[in-house]
Amino acid sequence: MEQKDFCDYLSSYETMSYMAKTYGYEEILAQAATLMQADPADLEYYPVMESAAEKLRGVYQYALKDFQKHILHYDRLYGRLEGSASRIIFANLIGYRIVPVSSFLEQAYHISLENDFPAKGFFEEVASFERNKDWIEDGTSRILLDVGKDISDLWVKPALLDKICPGYGLFLRYESFGEGCRTVIYATPPKKTLDRIYEQLLQPKKPERIVALAPYERGWNNAELVKDCGVIPYLLHKKYGCDVSMVGAPGTDYTNLSYIPGVKLEFLTDGTVKAKTEYIEKEAKNIDCLVLRGAYPDYIPVVDTYKRYNPMGKVFLPLDANSLYMDRIQWTDPDFKRFMGQCDVISTSGPVMQKHLNEKWPWVIEHIPNGFYRFSDEEWNPVFEKKENIILTAGRLGSEQKATHVLLEAFAEASGQLPGWELHLAGHVEASFGEYLDMFWEKYPGLKERVRFLGHITDRKTLYEEYLKSKVFALTSTWEGGTPNVVAEALYAGNVIAITKIDEYEEATDGGRCGMAAEIGDVAGFRNILVTLCKEQDLEAMSRHAYAYARKHYDMERAVEKLYSLIFGEEA
Amino acid sequence: MGDLIYRENQFIYTEQGKERPLLDCGDYLSNKSRISMHCLEDQDIYTLPDLLTDIRKQGPCRGNDAFAAALIDVLLAARLIRTSQPVRILEYGCLGGKFSYYLASIAGAFCEASSLVCACDRMDMEWMEQVADVKKLPRVSFLAGDYGDLPLQKGYFDIILINGTVDFVDPCKVVSDALRLASDDGILLCYTDASPLLEGVFKLFFEKDKREDYEISAFARLMCAKAEDQSWTPWEEKQGFEKNAEKHLRQAQDLLMGDTKDGRELAGMLNILKQDAKTAAATGRVGLKLRLQEQKEKLMDCERRKRP
Numbered sequence: 064m065e066q067k068d069f070c071d072y073l074s075s076y077e078t079m080s081y082m083a084k085t086y087g088y089e090e091i092l093a094q095a096a097t098l099m100q101a102d103p104a105d106l107e108y109y110p111v112m113e114s115a116a117e118k119l120r121g122v123y124q125y126a127l128k129d130f131q132k133h134i135l136h137y138d139r140l141y142g143r144l145e146g147s148a149s150r151i152i153f154a155n156l157i158g159y160r161i162v163p164v165s166s167f168l169e170q171a172y173h174i175s176l177e178n179d180f181p182a183k184g185f186f187e188e189v190a191s192f193e194r195n196k197d198w199i200e201d202g203t204s205r206i207l208l209d210v211g212k213d214i215s216d217l218w219v220k221p222a223l224l225d226k227i228c229p230g231y232g233l234f235l236r237y238e239s240f241g242e243g244c245r246t247v248i249y250a251t252p253p254k255k256t257l258d259r260i261y262e263q264l265l266q267p268k269k270p271e272r273i274v275a276l277a278p279y280e281r282g283w284n285n286a287e288l289v290k291d292c293g294v295i296p297y298l299l300h301k302k303y304g305c306d307v308s309m310v311g312a313p314g315t316d317y318t319n320l321s322y323i324p325g326v327k328l329e330f331l332t333d334g335t336v337k338a339k340t341e342y343i344e345k346e347a348k349n350i351d352c353l354v355l356r357g358a359y360p361d362y363i364p365v366v367d368t369y370k371r372y373n374p375m376g377k378v379f380l381p382l383d384a385n386s387l388y389m390d391r392i393q394w395t396d397p398d399f400k401r402f403m404g405q406c407d408v409i410s411t412s413g414p415v416m417q418k419h420l421n422e423k424w425p426w427v428i429e430h431i432p433n434g435f436y437r438f439s440d441e442e443w444n445p446v447f448e449k450k451e452n453i454i455l456t457a458g459r460l461g462s463e464q465k466a467t468h469v470l471l472e473a474f475a476e477a478s479g480q481l482p483g484w485e486l487h488l489a490g491h492v493e494a495s496f497g498e499y500l501d502m503f504w505e506k507y508p509g510l511k512e513r514v515r516f517l518g519h520i521t522d523r524k525t526l527y528e529e530y531l532k533s534k535v536f537a538l539t540s541t542w543e544g545g546t547p548n549v550v551a552e553a554l555y556a557g558n559v560i561a562i563t564k565i566d567e568y569e570e571a572t573d574g575g576r577c578g579m580a581a582e583i584g585d586v587a588g589f590r591n592i593l594v595t596l597c598k599e600q601d602l603e604a605m606s607r608h609a610y611a612y613a614r615k616h617y618d619m620e621r622a623v624e625k626l627y628s629l630i631f632g633e634e635a
Numbered sequence: 636m637g638d639l640i641y642r643e644n645q646f647i648y649t650e651q652g653k654e655r656p657l658l659d660c661g662d663y664l665s666n667k668s669r670i671s672m673h674c675l676e677d678q679d680i681y682t683l684p685d686l687l688t689d690i691r692k693q694g695p696c697r698g699n700d701a702f703a704a705a706l707i708d709v710l711l712a713a714r715l716i717r718t719s720q721p722v723r724i725l726e727y728g729c730l731g732g733k734f735s736y737y738l739a740s741i742a743g744a745f746c747e748a749s750s751l752v753c754a755c756d757r758m759d760m761e762w763m764e765q766v767a768d769v770k771k772l773p774r775v776s777f778l779a780g781d782y783g784d785l786p787l788q789k790g791y792f793d794i795i796l797i798n799g800t801v802d803f804v805d806p807c808k809v810v811s812d813a814l815r816l817a818s819d820d821g822i823l824l825c826y827t828d829a830s831p832l833l834e835g836v837f838k839l840f841f842e843k844d845k846r847e848d849y850e851i852s853a854f855a856r857l858m859c860a861k862a863e864d865q866s867w868t869p870w871e872e873k874q875g876f877e878k879n880a881e882k883h884l885r886q887a888q889d890l891l892m893g894d895t896k897d898g899r900e901l902a903g904m905l906n907i908l909k910q911d912a913k914t915a916a917a918t919g920r921v922g923l924k925l926r927l928q929e930q931k932e933k934l935m936d937c938e939r940r941k942r943p
Contacts, residue, residue, distance in 0.1 A: 120853055132802060132829065193838045196867060215831040223835045226807050229870060397757075421925055427916045430932070625935055632906060 069094040076141055076154035077348075077372045079161060083131045084371075091127060095162045111163045112214060120214060126160040129214045136218045140233075142374045143221065145251075148174050149235040156217070156237065156246060171237040172244060186249055192223045202228045202253050210235075211246035221248055228253065270304045271351035271631060276343075276365065277311025278356045280334035288319040288326075289523065290548045291381070291412070291619075292356060294436045297323035298623040310342065318521055322438045336361050340368045347372030352630055355406075357383040357544070358392065363402045370405050377630050380406040381431065383544035384416045385566055394424055408629045412545030413567030431626050434619030435551035438523055445531055445557030445610055447603045452481075454593065455533035455558065457489040457526070457549045458540075460516070461496025466584065468499055469539040469563070473589035474514065475507045480594050484513070486537075489529055491519040530556030534606065535596055537561040538571075541583055546570055554613035557606040559599075561592050570616075577609035637850040639706055646690075646709045650850055658713040660687045686744050687712070700800075703826055703851050704737040710824065710859060711741050711794065721748035721773075725792040727813050728782065728801030729753035732765030734826070735775075738796065743771035750774040752792075754785050755801075783808030790818050799827035799834075806833035807869050810840050817862035828855045839867045871914075880911040880923055887930045891937055901938045905931060 064086055072082040082091065096103040112121030130137060137157070144150050152171045159167035186207035189195050198204060208224065210216040221233055230253025237246050275296050277283050287293055288309075296307040308327040312334030320328065331338040339361075343353070347369050355362050358380060366378055380403075382389070393399065403409065403426050410431040411417045417430045437443055454474065460467045467488070474486045492500075504511060520526040530536070536553030538560070546567040553560060554571075560578030562568050563585075572578030579596055581588030599605065637650040639657075646658040690708045715722060724742055729735045735753045742749040751773050753762065758779060766775055780786055782803050795813045803809045810833075813823055823841075827834040828851075837858055838846075846860035887904050908931045915924035 125854075129829070133832075135804065136832065192835065193842055196839060200870070213831070219831045219835055222832055223839065226836060226839065226869060418925070421928065422921055425916055427912045427924065427928065429928075621939060624939055628905070628935065628938075629909075632902070632909065 175236040206250040208248040275354040282311030282314040300325040352377040377407040434617040436619035452484040453533040461493035476590040489517040551617035557610040728798040732762030736765040739769040743773040754778040799830040
């Protein structure tokens with residue numbers, strides 16, 4: 064560590080905490096000794112706490128070791144202190160323990176004189192928790208804790224108070240006492256839970272700053288801007304005035320950005336973990352909520368950094384979950400446990416996966432559906448009479464995940480029984496799929512008029528028109544991370560769903576009320592459900608149900624309202 | 636700082652000039668019983684005097700772990716010497732096995748049918764090496780588990796050593812858990828080494844007149860108490876989390892069924908359920924967590940419907 068870095072670390076509690084976690088005792092001692100122009104061996108026995116019951120216990124080395132060993136408790140206390148004055152005083156007292164120069168104490172003293180804590184009047188000093196725990200437990204008394212008698216008192220006494228009766232408001236002060244000074248915590252009784260919530264709800268708030276960080280070593284892509292990755296930040300901005308940024312490696316052709324006005328794209332130098340952590344280190348304090356995408360290992364150091372610099376900041380983790388991936392995760396891994404423990408809201412897009420993970424994992428998993436948002440205020444009401452005999456699919460055609468060949472084969476086999484029906488495929492075609500397509504056309508030359516590749520449709524309106532025109536939406540995926548966005552879009556357009564049995568197939572078809580499912584990879588099975596659905600007498604009723612069901616369950620605005628309440632709803 | 640001396644066939648603990656006899660070996664030194672008591676087929680003759688002499692030789696060196704280990708040996712010997720039954724010992728947090736060695740040695744010396752469970756949140760190879768050095772091993776098991784929630788049978792252990800060389804994140808949960816695992820007449824030993832929160836918490840559980848304190852060094856202390864003398868229950872336990880959560884579920888149900896649904900009331904209840912769900916998740920109450928989640932969703936729907 065350079066001397067300049069060391070001095071920088073002393074500028075705030077967050078950075079001191081980081082230094083204590085990152086560097087060893089000897090290195091910090093050496094830097095402090097250099098700064099004070101003292102011999103490290105002498106500094107180790109320098110008294111930093113004159114009032115310590117045993118003088119030996121109050122010397123520099125024990126203060127620093129205590130800070131390093133119990134850093135999590137110090138961090139916790141820092142997060143528990145009420146008011147900015149308490150935190151500044153705390154930072155200065157810790158600064159003094161790292162570099163015992165009087166300027167830290169002077170600053171702590173002068174801020175204490177401002178004395179901005181709300182409670183005036185008598186505070187009863189607690190000399191021994193052991194003897195006084197009964198009346199403390201009552202939670203009605205104002206309490207004074209002298210936290211300067213022993214090195215560890217600063218964090219142990221408030222921690223014990225929390226154990227006996229949680230919720231006391233803690234105000235730290237360094238004030239004159241007799242001929243010297245003392246460090247004390249004024250503890251005000253916990254307010255009744257509901258009163259506290261109401262009080263917080265009534266306080267005016269400034270817009271929250273939200274940062275959505277791209278996964279892996281990449282940036283956000285254009286298509287993601289109009290999926291949940293971009294729509295959720297956009298709606299948080301639109302509905303609640305949040306200041307939102309999507310951050311990742313540099314990219315180009317963000318034509319969809321015009322659909323999500325107000326959302327900023329910020330580019331890092333590249334998509335590496337280093338670039339992400341550096342960005343977070345710089346911005347953490349100004350970020351109220353960090354939005355991730357998937358429980359990927361790359362995010363672990365990022366969240367560690369975020370919580371280090373902003374312990375009160377929130378983390379929203381949509382899991383992008385499918386059972387294949389989730390069941391492979393070693394959730395007992397200490398790094399993973401720490402990561403998940405630091406996330407404030409964890410969600411899946413489907414209820415099946417939500418239930419599965421809630422039973423399996425020791426964290427609360429929420430359900431935030433992959434909803435549909437139209438980006439337009441125009442009236443939207445699918446009319447069945449205007450629909451044509453079209454089966455539509457949309458996605459990355461020919462990819463292993465989408466298993467487009469299953470759909471093509473199934474349609475080819477069903478085509479004889481479905482005269483007048485066409486299959487429309489919207490989306491970019493993977494290059495590797497070309498060979499298969501050549502074989503397909505060779506085998507079914509008569510289908511060239513009935514199977515149409517529409518290409519990648521960038522204009523949302525044109526895409527929605529395709530949905531509105533179709534009667535059936537087909538999805539033959541091998542796996543999906545939750546409920547796919549296209550399902551919500553299709554249901555909203557009154558499309559009946561033909562789907563493979565991915566994790567959330569029951570949700571996609573509302574248990575069979577607006578669609579049918581076949582086994583994954585089963586061409587004959589998929590052919591059968593296509594035939595059944597297209598010939599269904601009640602297809603119109605199913606289509607109406609699809610739309611009604613989508614409005615109830617896939618409304619993105621509702622999903623965002625729920626999310627906002629989960630992230631920023633005041634804690635009880 | 637305390638000291639352990641052996642004088643006139645007695646192990647005596649001294650601190651600030653005050654003496655406390657821990658074990659009078661007089662009668663036992665003339666008792667040539669072979670131990671381990673339940674392993675008579677063992678050809679090695681190891682007698683009570685041998686054992687006591689070994690303890691005497693081994694320590695104490697003041698102010699360090701060996702002193703603590705010698706003290707633990709004497710305190711355990713004073714208890715084990717009066718019983719011919721195998722005992723069940725739990726070391727709560729064993730790390731590198733420094734104390735496991737002493738615990739295994741003394742438990743095995745008295746009765747090889749005794750059992751020692753060493754629990755830790757991770758396996759340390761050093762632990763295996765330490766235990767492998769024990770001459771007369773009792774039944775030793777290693778358990779990897781979460782501190783505060785060890786998957787062991789309630790009331791199973793006669794002796795539990797809480798090893799405070801481990802930096803427990805939540806010592807309150809650890810002591811609570813140790814008390815859960817201790818038998819009705821079980822004893823708890825708590826060794827704290829620069830772990831003031833564990834020390835403070837243990838003192839909350841056992842008041843001064845209900846425990847024995849031994850000062851090892853300026854920063855280390857050994858405390859000993861009977862499980863039955865517990866004089867404090869942590870807030871969460873006392874409040875009866877589950878009972879309260881059930882009450883909140885009922886209140887939420889009433890709120891949903893009622894005609895007047897005040898927005899603030901809904902928001903307040905929502906937050907309470909949210910907290911309950913988090914606590915339920917953190918404490919492994921899956922069924923309760925799912926029910927709380929379900930009710931929370933209903934409240935959220937209701938709250939949304941109320942909005943203009």
